[in-house]
Amino acid sequence: xxxxxxxxxxxxxxxxxxxxxxxxxxxxxxxxxxxxxxxxxxxxxxxxxxxxxxxxxxxxxxxxxxxxxxxxxxxxxxxxxxxxxxxxxxxxxxxxxxxxxxxxxxxxxxxxxxxx
Amino acid sequence: xxxxxxxxxxxxxxxxxxxxxxxxxxxxxxxxxxxxxxxxxxxxxxxxxxxxxxxxxxxxxxxxxxxxxxxxxxxxxxxxxxxxxxxxxxxxxxxxxxxxxxxxxxxxxxxxx
Numbered sequence: 001x002x003x004x005x006x007x008x009x010x011x012x013x014x015x016x017x018x019x020x021x022x023x024x025x026x027x028x029x030x031x032x033x034x035x036x037x038x039x040x041x042x043x044x045x046x047x048x049x050x051x052x053x054x055x056x057x058x059x060x061x062x063x064x065x066x067x068x069x070x071x072x073x074x075x076x077x078x079x080x081x082x083x084x085x086x087x088x089x090x091x092x093x094x095x096x097x098x099x100x101x102x103x104x105x106x107x108x109x110x111x112x113x114x115x116x
Numbered sequence: 117x118x119x120x121x122x123x124x125x126x127x128x129x130x131x132x133x134x135x136x137x138x139x140x141x142x143x144x145x146x147x148x149x150x151x152x153x154x155x156x157x158x159x160x161x162x163x164x165x166x167x168x169x170x171x172x173x174x175x176x177x178x179x180x181x182x183x184x185x186x187x188x189x190x191x192x193x194x195x196x197x198x199x200x201x202x203x204x205x206x207x208x209x210x211x212x213x214x215x216x217x218x219x220x221x222x223x224x225x226x227x228x229x
Contacts (some may be wrong), residue, residue, distance in 0.1 A: 044219040084188035093159045
């Protein structure tokens with residue numbers, strides 16, 4: 001099956017700093033990528049949908065200025081958590097959908113962010 | 117997308133079949149039933165999906181009732197590695213649409229020796 005990678009797999013940062021998380025589709029081109037957030041013992045919550053070359057669409061309640069999403073190519077999307085605070089500590093997961101028209105979404109392994 | 121209802125948790129003995137139910141009574145005619153699972157601290161993994169016919173692949177079988185208001189995911193011979201949270205999701209799946217996967221609370225399956 002298609003492979004989606006995320007980097008880093010975990011990160012610890014100080015409050016007030018910004019953190020960038022990369023999501024790559026390794027063996028397919030992804031026209032659409034999705035970013036989810038998951039708090040402990042909770043389900044995945046969709047944060048935003050990004051299409052290559054256009055601005056991301058954010059879900060209600062997600063601050064677009066705090067969670068910057070860039071989808072500059074068909075194989076790479078980045079999520080930058082700006083001025084991170086302890087409440088932003090979470091498991092961030094991306095997924096990608098292939099441009100070949102199939103509507104399957106393939107998920108990355110996730111990135112655990114801890115803000116001190 | 118239609119909402120789904122799943123039991124919060126289930127236990128299954130290793131080697132036995134695990135039958136995970138899902139209710140989706142408000143499903144629309146063009147909505148598919150998808151199943152994903154999430155092993156602890158990993159990203160979700162696709163298992164299977166179907167529209168109205170029963171489906172089987174190397175991982176599992178999906179049984180959808182004739183009225184499509186409920187379905188059952190069957191893991192024929194559960195192993196300890198099948199311990200995970202299983203999510204049943206219904207959504208439109210036409211090619212090219214930007215439909216989203218909306219995750220509910222899922223069923224936490226614990227496979228025991």
